[in-house]
Amino acid sequence: MRFGVALFPSKQLQDWVNSYRKRYDPHYALIAPHLTLVNAFETTEEEAETLARKLRDAAQQHEPFKIRTSKISSFHPVNNVIYLKVEPDDKITDLHKELNDIIDSTGQTYKFVPHITVGQKLSDDEHFDVYGTLKMQGIEHEEEIDRFHFLYQLDNGQWTVYETFRLGKEAE
Amino acid sequence: MRFGVALFPSKQLQDWVNSYRKRYDPHYALIAPHLTLVNAFETTEEEAETLARKLRDAAQQHEPFKIRTSKISSFHPVNNVIYLKVEPDDKITDLHKELNDIIDSTGQTYKFVPHITVGQKLSDDEHFDVYGTLKMQGIEHEEEIDRFHFLYQLDNGQWTVYETFRLGKEAE
Numbered sequence: 001m002r003f004g005v006a007l008f009p010s011k012q013l014q015d016w017v018n019s020y021r022k023r024y025d026p027h028y029a030l031i032a033p034h035l036t037l038v039n040a041f042e043t044t045e046e047e048a049e050t051l052a053r054k055l056r057d058a059a060q061q062h063e064p065f066k067i068r069t070s071k072i073s074s075f076h077p078v079n080n081v082i083y084l085k086v087e088p089d090d091k092i093t094d095l096h097k098e099l100n101d102i103i104d105s106t107g108q109t110y111k112f113v114p115h116i117t118v119g120q121k122l123s124d125d126e127h128f129d130v131y132g133t134l135k136m137q138g139i140e141h142e143e144e145i146d147r148f149h150f151l152y153q154l155d156n157g158q159w160t161v162y163e164t165f166r167l168g169k170e171a172e
Numbered sequence: 173m174r175f176g177v178a179l180f181p182s183k184q185l186q187d188w189v190n191s192y193r194k195r196y197d198p199h200y201a202l203i204a205p206h207l208t209l210v211n212a213f214e215t216t217e218e219e220a221e222t223l224a225r226k227l228r229d230a231a232q233q234h235e236p237f238k239i240r241t242s243k244i245s246s247f248h249p250v251n252n253v254i255y256l257k258v259e260p261d262d263k264i265t266d267l268h269k270e271l272n273d274i275i276d277s278t279g280q281t282y283k284f285v286p287h288i289t290v291g292q293k294l295s296d297d298e299h300f301d302v303y304g305t306l307k308m309q310g311i312e313h314e315e316e317i318d319r320f321h322f323l324y325q326l327d328n329g330q331w332t333v334y335e336t337f338r339l340g341k342e343a344e
Contacts, residue, residue: 001183008332018326018330022328029330032331147335149333154183155183155190159204160204163338164334164336
């Protein structure tokens with residue numbers, strides 16, 4: 001089975017991102033707006049149960065943290081993904097590192113750029129048009145993240161949450 | 173915000189149900205196949221946090237249980253919902269009752285019939301056709317349920333998981 005780890009921002013931010021994803025992201029119906037912490041990887045259900053325990057322990061070692069978004073950016077020319085940039089800071093970078101060390105996945109081939117995808121799989125022309133329009137918009141926004149989610153993918157591509165983990169000691 | 177409580181069956185069962193939902197359920201893209209424990213209700217985010225604590229306590233008071241599916245059934249003529257019937261037993265009925273007592277929602281107007289929706293919002297003719305075909309199929313299946321999910325709905329109708337709760341004492 002295919003698993004991944006992500007965090008979902010507030011409903012307010014998800015609704016804002018969905019207003020664009022609806023038109024520009026073919027994964028719109030497969031998962032709610034999210035920030036990927038561990039890229040999709042293959043494992044067995046038995047192994048997932050072991051990983052879930054490790055992820056729960058890790059969650060308790062990290063305190064809730066704030067994320068701050070500012071501008072719309074793009075991974076072009078690496079790929080035509082338009083995203084809402086989340087300002088990197090030590091807390092999210094440390095969490096990302098620890099979770100990826102636990103999963104020990106080879107899927108993390110790029111440097112971690114915390115982001116929430118707004119559009120993807122666009123042709124070069126579409127990308128140019130959409131990015132030209134969106135990069136003016138951005139959203140100055142700050143909110144607290146107090147949990148992350150371990151998910152798995154169904155055969156149709158949809159993601160289902162396996163378990164949520166609250167950050168911090170008081171979550172116990 | 174609109175919240176609800178549901179459980180997701182195994183990936184195997186979700187994939188089977190989705191093979192039909194794809195054609196017969198307009199909610200296909202909004203949520204993965206699920207069994208509703210508390211119907212959608214309105215509450216504030218602050219109140220949801222209080223409810224989450226109560227749901228977590230309730231989860232610890234209920235042990236994991238088995239669900240058994242057998243046949244495809246329909247709520248017609250009440251409404252044209254075709255569903256995979258989950259055999260009712262004390263464990264799921266008790267959990268349903270306690271969760272609804274916690275939420276104290278007036279949404280629960282029907283007797284609890286544990287089910288996983290396969291098709292809905294069908295015209296009478298469609299319902300007659302589809303039900304005629306599917307009621308022969310059914311799926312004899314048994315599996316263990318060890319968690320349930322507290323969810324909220326985005327403006328576009330999609331559901332996002334707020335938190336998962338594992339059943340039983342050892343979940344602590």
